[in-house]
Each structure stands twice: as C-alpha cells, then as structure tokens.
Amino acid sequence: MVLFVNSCVRDESRTGKLAWALLEKIGDDYTEIRLEEVSFPKTDENFLKKRDSLIASGCFDDDSFSLARQFASADTIVIAAPYWDLSFPASLKQYIEHINVLGITFEYTAEGMPHGLCKAEKLYYIMTAGGSYVPDEFGFMYIKALAQNFYGIGDVELIKATGLDIVGADVESIMNKALADISSG
Ligand SMILES: Cc1cc2nc3c(=O)[nH]c(=O)nc-3n(C[C@H](O)[C@H](O)[C@H](O)COP(=O)(O)O)c2cc1C
Secondary structure (H helix, E strand, O other): OEEEEEOOOOOOOHHHHHHHHHHHHHOOOEEEEEHHHOOOOOOOHHHHHHHHHHHHOOOOOOHHHHHHHHHHHOOEEEEEOOOEOOEOOHHHHHHHHHHOOEOOOEEEOOOOOEEEOOOOOEEEEEEEOOOOOOOOOOOHHHHHHHHHHHHOOOEEEEEEEOOOOOOOOOHHHHHHHHHHHHHHO
8 A cells, every 4th residue: 555645735736746746657546644634633741641551551453543553554655745944844743743653653672772663665755845955854854764763664765846936947847857757767
C-alpha cells in the first residue's frame, strides 16, 4: 500500500501536482490522508497520559493509534509538503506527533537508540518553495532523520521545485523540469 500524506492546502498546489505525477508513475493504488481534514487532538498532558497508559498496557489496537498503524504498515510513503517558514505546514508536525507511537512506528533499544518498526522501504518527500533560500535542514533533513533513525525507512528521496514565487520566474518551465525528473527518475 502506498500512503500519501498530503499537507498541501491550496487548490492549485504545485507541490500536489508533483506528488500526483509521482503517484501516477509509481502506479499503485494509494491511500491519501489530507492533513488539513484531520482534527488532531491537542498534544496536552491528558493526551500524553492516555497514550502512555495505552502503550504501557499494550493496547496498540486502540482507535487513537489508527494513523500510526497505517503508517507502520505502508509499503511506500509519499509526503507532499509545501515549503513554509523554512520547513513545512504545522499539520505535518501534528501528524508526526500523532504517529510517533512507541511500540508501533518505533521502539528504543536498551542503549536508548531508536529502532524502526515500519514496513516501508522507501519514502518520497515532495516540496515546492517560493524563493531560492531553501535550506533542506529544517524540513527535508528532519523528515529524513525521522525516517531513517526512528521509522527504519532507509531509502529517502527528495523531489523539489524552488523559486516559484520569484517575480518573473518561468514557473511553467521550473515545474516541467521537476515533472520531467519525476518521469525519468
Ligand atoms: C505560510 C507560508 C509560508 C511560506 N514560507 C516560505 C519560505 O520560508 N520560503 C520560501 O521560499 N517560500 C515560502 N512560501 C512560499 C511557498 O513555499 C510556495 O508558494 C510553494 O510553492 C507553495 O506550495 P503549493 O503551491 O503547493 O501551495 C511560503 C508560503 C506560505 C503560504
């Protein structure tokens, strides 16, 4: 199963356009989660206490863990995230807080190192940015570190198009280049 984690919000999202091209290329059916449609609970003390107690009693089939179980069982993950404020929309961070469940997506070794429990071997991270100051470290590199070190997904690929909002930018040609890279990649 391909899991499409979609944090795009605009109808005309360029990030979404790249993601759909990739999904078409991968060719499998996919399950999409539109993060803007998910009402994530607040990660407050009550939430954490309830989660800790479910984990301590081994209740991993609880409904509150359904997104974590879905993520852990996907074969391929595709994350689409517009570049916002040097990283990505807050809904993606909410999703991460929600799926990082000890005993479902990852566990800790006795030495305190995370060990992945996810089935996927490949994660694609797709983003577009308006400008050209687009360091990878706060968005893509963070997701890559989680994928490789927490979830156990070794193969992480970045697909991106940048400079789309620069005055005078040839948006069509930037997008066509990214789309061509997807179809030839
Ligand atoms: C809330 C917000 C924050 C943004 N922050 C940045 C930024 O830090 N750097 C940048 O280059 N572009 C930034 N942009 C521009 C977007 O990255 C750009 O328009 C992107 O292509 C939007 O993706 P979409 O077409 O999929 O919605 C921001 C846009 C929004 C709405």
